[in-house]
Amino acid sequence: MSRQSTQRAVAAALTLLLGSVEAAQDANAKEHSILCRLLSVAAIEPEPKTLSPDASALVATLEELNFSNSDANWTSNFDFAAMTAKPDELPQKFRKAPYPPMWTTMWPKWYAAGKRAGEAKVGTARNSDYPAINDGRQKKQAHSQISALLDRALSLKSKIDNLKGADGTFGMTTVRSHLQAAAYGKPEANKPTTPDGIHALANWDSACGKSNVGKSLASDMMCLCHGTGVTPQDCGLTVTAVQWNAAKTIDEPWNPLKTSCPCGKPGELTDAVVEAAVTDFTRALKETSTGGEKVLHFGDNSGTGCNGADTKLCIDYSDFFKKGGDSGVSKIKWAAELRLAAGLAKQTETRLQQAQTLALLVEALSEEAKSVYTAAAQNRLVPPAEAEHQADASRHRDQTQGITGEKKQEITCQEENNKDKSNSKAGCKYNDKDRKCEEDPAKATATAAPNTNSTGDNSFLINKAPLWLAFLLL
Known part of the structure; x- marks a missing residue:
C-alpha cells in the first residue's frame, strides 16, 4: 500500500471514530434542548397587572370629599x-353609646378619609381644586349627592377587589406557583427536592425509574443527562455530567444543568406557547412494543429499556400513556402544571379587562362628584328659589322638632296656603272664611309633614353623559 493510500485509510478511520464519539456524546442533545424549551416556558415571569385609572385612588378622593x-x-x-x-380604634366614648355596630368597622376608614382630607386642605382656600363651600345649603346638597356617588363607587370597587383576588394580582401569583411547580415540583422552589420535585436521590433508579419520573422538568433533565456511566456526555459537551452511582445532594446533579440551556424565554405565557413546547416533547417520544405492551421512552435507548447506562440513558414515560381514557401527556405532573398555568393566565386577562371596565365607571362617578363640588363652591348646585324653599323647610323642621300629635298637625296644616292642596293634605282642610289651611279632626289622624329635603325638579343638573356611556361598556 502506498503512503498516500495509508494516509487516506487512517483519515477515514479517524473520521469514523470521531463520528462515533460525537454520536455517543450527543445522543440526548435533541431531548435536552426540548426540556430546555419547556423549562424556559416554566421560567416566564408573568407581568404584574395594573389598572388605569386607579379605582382605589379615585374612591379615596371621593371619601375625602x-x-x-x-x-x-x-x-x-x-x-x-x-x-x-390609636387611629384605627373607635374611641371609648362611642363604645357604650347607642351607635350602630358598623361604627366599629367603619371608623378606621372614616378616620383615614378625614385625615387625608385635612392634610390635602380639602374644603379650604389652600386647595384650588376643592376650595371651601361657604353656603350651608350648597354644602349640604353637595354632601348628599357626593355621598350617593361614593356608595356607587364603593360597590364598583368591591367588584374590582373580588376580581383582583386576595393578593391583588388578578390570579398571577397562582399562575406563577403552577409554573414553579412544573419546573421544580412545588411553588416557591428554585430546585427540585424530595418528594415533590424528585422521588429520591439514592441512585439513578430511585430517582429516574419508570414509576418515579415526571415530578418536575428539572428532575427529568437530571435523569436524561446524568447516568451510571463514568463520564456520560449524552446531553453534549456543554453539560458537565455526573456519575449517578451513589447518594447525592440535589446540587451535584442539578447545578451543572442550570446553565446548560440557551438563554432566552418566551415573552408571554399562552396556551399556544405551552402546546407548542409540549408537542415537541410528545413527538420526540420513541415507541417500541414488548409483548404487546406499548413502551414510550425519551432519550437514548440503543439497548433494551432505560436504566441509566451509557446506551440506556433514557426516561420511560410508558405509565402515563397506558390504554384508557385517563391517560396522555397531561398525566405527567409538569405537563399538567404548564397547561393549568396557561389556562389561568388567560383567565387573569379576562378578569383584568372586566376590572378595567369597572374602573372606568368609577372614574365617571369621580368626575361627576367633582362637578357637584365645583357647582356647590360656586353657589350653583342649589338654585336660589330652591335654596329658599329648603331654608323654609329647614326652619319648619327646627320649629317642630320635638312637637308631636295635634300641635304638630296644626303647624303642618298652617304651612299650606293653597286651597286645593290644603283639602288634599292629610289631616287638613281649607277655611274659606279665614282663607287659611287648618287642622281637620274629622280626617285621618295626623301624619308627618312631607319630606321637603330633595333636590327638586329645578335642582342643579350634572352632565351624566360620560357616566351613561361608561355603563354601556358593560
Whole structure:
C-alpha cells in the first residue's frame, strides 16, 4: 500500500471514530434542548397587572370629599391630633353609646378619609381644586349627592377587589406557583427536592425509574443527562455530567444543568406557547412494543429499556400513556402544571379587562362628584328659589322638632296656603272664611309633614353623559 493510500485509510478511520464519539456524546442533545424549551416556558415571569385609572385612588378622593362636606357635628367627633396613637380604634366614648355596630368597622376608614382630607386642605382656600363651600345649603346638597356617588363607587370597587383576588394580582401569583411547580415540583422552589420535585436521590433508579419520573422538568433533565456511566456526555459537551452511582445532594446533579440551556424565554405565557413546547416533547417520544405492551421512552435507548447506562440513558414515560381514557401527556405532573398555568393566565386577562371596565365607571362617578363640588363652591348646585324653599323647610323642621300629635298637625296644616292642596293634605282642610289651611279632626289622624329635603325638579343638573356611556361598556 502506498503512503498516500495509508494516509487516506487512517483519515477515514479517524473520521469514523470521531463520528462515533460525537454520536455517543450527543445522543440526548435533541431531548435536552426540548426540556430546555419547556423549562424556559416554566421560567416566564408573568407581568404584574395594573389598572388605569386607579379605582382605589379615585374612591379615596371621593371619601375625602364626602368627609369634608359632612355636618360639623359629625366631623367634630374626629380629633386627629389626640387620636394619633390609636387611629384605627373607635374611641371609648362611642363604645357604650347607642351607635350602630358598623361604627366599629367603619371608623378606621372614616378616620383615614378625614385625615387625608385635612392634610390635602380639602374644603379650604389652600386647595384650588376643592376650595371651601361657604353656603350651608350648597354644602349640604353637595354632601348628599357626593355621598350617593361614593356608595356607587364603593360597590364598583368591591367588584374590582373580588376580581383582583386576595393578593391583588388578578390570579398571577397562582399562575406563577403552577409554573414553579412544573419546573421544580412545588411553588416557591428554585430546585427540585424530595418528594415533590424528585422521588429520591439514592441512585439513578430511585430517582429516574419508570414509576418515579415526571415530578418536575428539572428532575427529568437530571435523569436524561446524568447516568451510571463514568463520564456520560449524552446531553453534549456543554453539560458537565455526573456519575449517578451513589447518594447525592440535589446540587451535584442539578447545578451543572442550570446553565446548560440557551438563554432566552418566551415573552408571554399562552396556551399556544405551552402546546407548542409540549408537542415537541410528545413527538420526540420513541415507541417500541414488548409483548404487546406499548413502551414510550425519551432519550437514548440503543439497548433494551432505560436504566441509566451509557446506551440506556433514557426516561420511560410508558405509565402515563397506558390504554384508557385517563391517560396522555397531561398525566405527567409538569405537563399538567404548564397547561393549568396557561389556562389561568388567560383567565387573569379576562378578569383584568372586566376590572378595567369597572374602573372606568368609577372614574365617571369621580368626575361627576367633582362637578357637584365645583357647582356647590360656586353657589350653583342649589338654585336660589330652591335654596329658599329648603331654608323654609329647614326652619319648619327646627320649629317642630320635638312637637308631636295635634300641635304638630296644626303647624303642618298652617304651612299650606293653597286651597286645593290644603283639602288634599292629610289631616287638613281649607277655611274659606279665614282663607287659611287648618287642622281637620274629622280626617285621618295626623301624619308627618312631607319630606321637603330633595333636590327638586329645578335642582342643579350634572352632565351624566360620560357616566351613561361608561355603563354601556358593560
